[in-house]
Amino acid sequence: MTEELAARLHSLGYRLTPQRQFVLEAVEKLGHATPDEILAEVQQRSSAVNVSTVYRTLEVLEELGLVRHTHLSDRAPTYHSVGDHEHFHLVCRNCHRIVSVDPHEVAPLAERLRDEHGFVLDIGHLAVFGHCVECEEREEDDA
């Protein structure tokens, strides 16, 4: 993984610094994480890293196609690794659970948007808000 990453960075004119490696590994470990959460994770390994380093590193990693971001709240963007598989997000407004869903679930929509609206959907950035059925049931119990 590290060698592959180093080769990829190198081919694009970047070096694999420990910071870049730590940030990428933190994103992979955390699944979906804000820059602050990534910082906390990275600082366990290197106290020399601050939040602006994390932001800059995330920008580089996103340019390189190694991480993506989406907006799961009104606050900071949330980053995820693209090492696993492409996905979009279902976000419960009540319990803040994030469910990653395979892109083929929205393939018919993506096709229609392309054919009928001349628009290409950015699936990895997509977050759909609502609430999970468990939360809905809990609310009905409370009522």
Ligand SMILES: [Zn+2]
């Ligand atoms: Zn994601």
Ligand SMILES: [Zn+2]
């Ligand atoms: Zn919920």
